[in-house]
Amino acid sequence: MTLQVERVDEVVTALRTVLADDQILTSRADRLNRSRVPAPFPVHRWAERMPDLAVLPTSTEQVAGVVRIANELRVPVVPRDGGTGLTDGAVPLRGGIVVDVKRMNQVKEIDLENRTATVGAGTSMLKLNEQLAVHGLIYPDDPASYPCSLVGGRIGTSGWSLIGSRYGHTRDLVLSFDHVLPTGEVLHVGDGVGQKISKSSSGYQLKHLFMGHQGTLGIATEATLKLYPKPEAELSPFWAFDDYDAAYRCVGALARAGVATFAGAVLFDEWKVAYLRRDDEAYIPQPRDVRALVCAVLYGYEDEVRVGGKRLFRIAREHGARYLGDEISEGDWAARHDRYATPLHGRTKDGQVIPMSWHCEDAAVSYTRVPAVSRAWHAIVADLRRQSDVFDDWGMFAYTSADTGVDYLTEIDVGIWEQQLDDRAWELWVRAKRDIAAAALAHDGSISACHGSCREGEVDLVPYELGRGFDVMLDVKRAVDPNNIMNPGKYLLDRAYRTEEAP
Ligand SMILES: Cc1cc2nc3c(=O)[nH]c(=O)nc-3n(C[C@H](O)[C@H](O)[C@H](O)COP(=O)(O)OP(=O)(O)OC[C@H]3O[C@@H](n4cnc5c(N)ncnc54)[C@H](O)[C@@H]3O)c2cc1C
Incomplete structure (x- = not known):
């Protein structure tokens, strides 16, 4: 605890004026459960990031009441939703109150005429889409963490979506939201005085300011989201290449083609293919000469996807691609939400299998800079690996961010033996993270396309x-x-x- 016991008692007493007893959690287990996110951190230091208490509000008024009290008593407040963020945003660095908004998960309205849904900040996209499917609609915010990240956390991080090249990312899909300021006042963020305007030129564009701030500017409580027709068809061809350069040229050509149903493309580099072949039991085996892969994804009506698909197949063939067949194409894309953390093991330099947690470093990089950033990042992780067996290189993905192919969410996946992450290994990792961020900036990119950049190491370069x-x-x-x-x-x-x- 960072607050004295008497102070915690004072805070709990004040909170009882706005919350019921079962909404105020003070047990060690409840607090420990809210002290971590999936990004590996030295186990012997987990207790440093414990909140003093957690609360489970169910309405905007309750969140506002909690924040007002915290502001009066000068107690830190950390918003938390799915807890899947990878830049430590939901981890309390100074104790205080974790405001866990998961109980704010009601779908308040589905407006079929205006094509919007208004939901609580704790709503899961997966659960929302189950309800929308009945109406033939979809909310297409589709991160790899789709089953476990929640709408408020998507706002807090300004998240990136796998099919964002067609539908946009969280900032494009959230029309407006109610937001509790650090003083406890409530602000409606968005265009116009209502909830359902997608474009206005009136005043400052505050929506962007109050997204992606990692909970440093307040708490989103309820959001109105943009809906689309649920796509009739999905096509996700996977193509194999003999080398990275050919795959890179191909992904660029696919993304630049201007096919309206194009929802995204992914480039798997040689390290990624080698790692999947070596250690991912779920991966459908590939011929040995496959060195790099590209997947393109099209969403829309049957007829338009068929025509767009034909064009992309022709482009892929012109770039020497080999189609890998329907089984891997459909199966691998369908597994996009659960394949990340599944291997749970990596290797030492000698090939010994060891338990490992997944970590992903991401950056936004323009197309022409992707190869140079990839080379720099692999060199940084190779150097890290030379110094310690705690790290393994699990390869890189580059995903299109936009429908024109201008920039890519470029990520390197690093296996980390979290139980062995001692102070020395942590220092090496923080230095490597800083170098990874520096390489992205040296190539005119951004430290993060996706997760944010407030974790130790990377944050120094913000x-x-x-x-x-x-x-x-x-x-x-x-x-x-x-x-x-x-x-x-x-x-x-x-x-x-x-x-x-x-x-
Ligand atoms: C396996 C895996 C795959 C992932 N893939 C992707 C991906 O494809 N795309 C992507 O963008 N991210 C991805 N991530 C990262 C993570 O899922 C996203 O950052 C997500 O947006 C976090 O949502 P959350 O609900 O878990 O938020 P949390 O982790 O709870 O919070 C994230 C940040 O937002 C703040 N916050 C939480 N709730 C609120 C609120 N109501 N108002 C204001 N601030 C708030 C928190 O303080 C914190 O700073 C992945 C993570 C994992 C583990």
Whole structure:
């Protein structure tokens, strides 16, 4: 605990004015369950990130009441939803109150005429889509964490979607939301005075500001989302290549083709294919000469997907692709939500199998820079591996972010033997993370396309990425959260509260 026991008692007493007893959790197990996210962290230090208590509000009014009390008592508040974030956003660095919004999971309205759904921040996209399917509709925010990340966390991270090249990403799909400011006031964020406007030119565009802030500017409680017709057809051809360069040229050509049903393309590099062949029991075996893979995905009506698919097949053939058949094409794409963490093991340099957790470092990189960033990242992980058996290179994916193929979510997957992550190994990892971020920036990219960039190592370079914009970020933080209660310690935002420069 970071608060004295008496202070915790004082906070609990105050919270009882807005919450019932069963909405206030103080047991060690309840707190420990909310001290972690999947990103590996040294086991001997897990207790450092425990909140003092957690609360389970069920309405915007309750969230506002909790935050108002926390602001008055100057107690840190950390929003938490699915807890799947990979940049430690939902992990409390200063104790305080975790506001777990999972019980705010009601679908409040499905508006068939305006094609919107209004839902609580704790709503799962998977569960929402079960209800929408009855109406032939879909909410197409489709991260690899689709079964376990929730709408509020998607807003808190400004998430990236696997089919975003067709439907857009979280920032495009969330029309508006109710948001509790760090003072406990409630703000409606979005265009227009209602909930269902997708484009306005009136005033500052606050929607982007209040998304992707990792809980440092408040808590989203209820959101209105954009809906689409549920696609009649899905086509996800997988093609094999003898080398990475051919696969890279092909993915670029597919993404640039301008096919309207194109929802995304994925490039698997040689390390990724070798790793899957070596250690992923779920992977359908490939001929030995397959060195790199490309998958393209099309969504839409049967007839338009058929025509678009023909065009992409022709482009792939012109680039020397070999079609891998329907079984791997349909099976692998269908498994996109559960294949990430499944292997649960990696190898030491000598080939010994060891238990490992998955970690993914991501960046946004423009197409022409992807090969150079890939080479730099593999060299960083190879160096890490030379120094310690705690790390394994599980290869890279590059996914299109946009329908024109301009930029890619570029990710390197690193196996980490979390139980052996001692202080030295952690230091090596933090340094490697910083180098990985620096390589993305050296190639005019962004530290993250997907997860955010407030974890140790990468966060040091955020002021460099944003330049003068980082000072504006500090000014905004100070103005919106005068007492630094929202998720303190994240994104170097404590600098907003320095009264004088350190000597
Ligand atoms: C296997 C796996 C695959 C993944 N694949 C993807 C992917 O394809 N695309 C992608 O974008 N991400 C992916 N991620 C990362 C993660 O799922 C996303 O960042 C997701 O958006 C986090 O949602 P969550 O509900 O789990 O949020 P949490 O982890 O609970 O929170 C994330 C951040 O948002 C803040 N937050 C939570 N709730 C709120 C709220 N109501 N209001 C304001 N802030 C809030 C938290 O404080 C934290 O900073 C993956 C993670 C895993 C484990």
